[in-house]
Amino acid sequence: METMLGKKDSMTPPRRMINVGSHSFTRSDFHSVGQTLLEYMTRVGGLSKDDQILDVGCGVGRMAIQLAPLLSEKGSYNGFDIIKESIDHCTKNISSRYPDIRFHHADIFNSNYNPDGKYISDEYWFPFEDGSFSFVLLTSVFTHMLSSEVENYMKEIQRVLKPGGRCFITFFLLNEESKKLISESKSSMNFVFPIEHGMTADAVSPEVAVAFEEEYIRQKYNELGFTILDPIHYGNWCERTSDVGFQDIVMATKN
Numbered sequence: 001m002e003t004m005l006g007k008k009d010s011m012t013p014p015r016r017m018i019n020v021g022s023h024s025f026t027r028s029d030f031h032s033v034g035q036t037l038l039e040y041m042t043r044v045g046g047l048s049k050d051d052q053i054l055d056v057g058c059g060v061g062r063m064a065i066q067l068a069p070l071l072s073e074k075g076s077y078n079g080f081d082i083i084k085e086s087i088d089h090c091t092k093n094i095s096s097r098y099p100d101i102r103f104h105h106a107d108i109f110n111s112n113y114n115p116d117g118k119y120i121s122d123e124y125w126f127p128f129e130d131g132s133f134s135f136v137l138l139t140s141v142f143t144h145m146l147s148s149e150v151e152n153y154m155k156e157i158q159r160v161l162k163p164g165g166r167c168f169i170t171f172f173l174l175n176e177e178s179k180k181l182i183s184e185s186k187s188s189m190n191f192v193f194p195i196e197h198g199m200t201a202d203a204v205s206p207e208v209a210v211a212f213e214e215e216y217i218r219q220k221y222n223e224l225g226f227t228i229l230d231p232i233h234y235g236n237w238c239e240r241t242s243d244v245g246f247q248d249i250v251m252a253t254k255n
Contacts, residue, residue: 010093013060017089034062037139040244044233045168045251047135048075054126054133054160055079056153057141058103061090068098078128080104082114112205121149126156133160136167143172143247144207147197151220158224161254167226170235170247172211174198178238187238217250226252 018030041047049072055063058079067077080103081087090103108124109117136157142150157167172178172189181187191199191211198212214232221228233249236242 011061011065011097013086013089013093017060017086030060030062031065034066036245037063038066040233040249041135041137041168044244044249045135045137045166047168050074051135052133052162053077054128054136056126056136056138056157057081058086058090059083060086061094061103063137063139064090064094064101064103068094068101071100077101078104078133080106080127082106082108082110082117084114110207112207121145122152124152124156126160128160130159131162131165134162134165136161136165138167138169140170140247142169142212143210145210146195146206147212147216150212154220154224158226158254163254165254167252167254169250169252171217171250172209172237173214173217173232173234173248173250174211175214177234177240178211181238181240189237221250221252225255227255228252 012030038047047053049070052075053067055077058064058081061079064077064079071077077100079090082105084105087103087105095101095103104127106119106124107117108114108119108121138153142153145153161167172191174191178187182189182191189209189211190201191209193200193203193206195206195210197216198210200206200208200210202208218228229251233244233251234240234242235245235247235249237246237248
């Protein structure tokens, strides 16, 4: 699958919408990161132009912009996010050009991004029928969620995936190697505050950055009827050598 050249047009969000938390990105970064993620999804996850794709936490359309011109008539894309402004931007500027690319607002409570949300993450039901998708992607989503929320989302991913469908999810995973690098102060992410099934880098606001024990994540995949396509592709967040970018990538199929 070829990548789309990043161009500054109406589909590209303004810079104020690209910035997230303490992270600042240029419009060029927005497209280059999307292109890189698409390459990983194609190489690691086998993403094809015929896939029915669900983008959980789609943001301001980083992956939708890359995928829109590439999908075949058999392919489709749906994305949802908790920030209504992002969904409104995507609907106005992307769906207007590509009607089969659809966006949905998930009115989920988040103290930082959606303080008036009426749903909570650990009870949220994805608004799609069972077995609707062949490929589900989450990038930088579970790195900002606690274990009860992750477990609910994983149940929903399992529900909406077709048998044999694939999920591409990024994590910060704690294992012998990453823990050693953290303890040696080599990691760029300082996961030192314990939470259930993992660690956080911020004791006051744990969702700022969350790392889970790899053993726990493997157990949950197994319990929910997924097969992880080993090896896990570890990122360079803890200063290890990696060819898949910053976060760890777990690719799995629904049994």
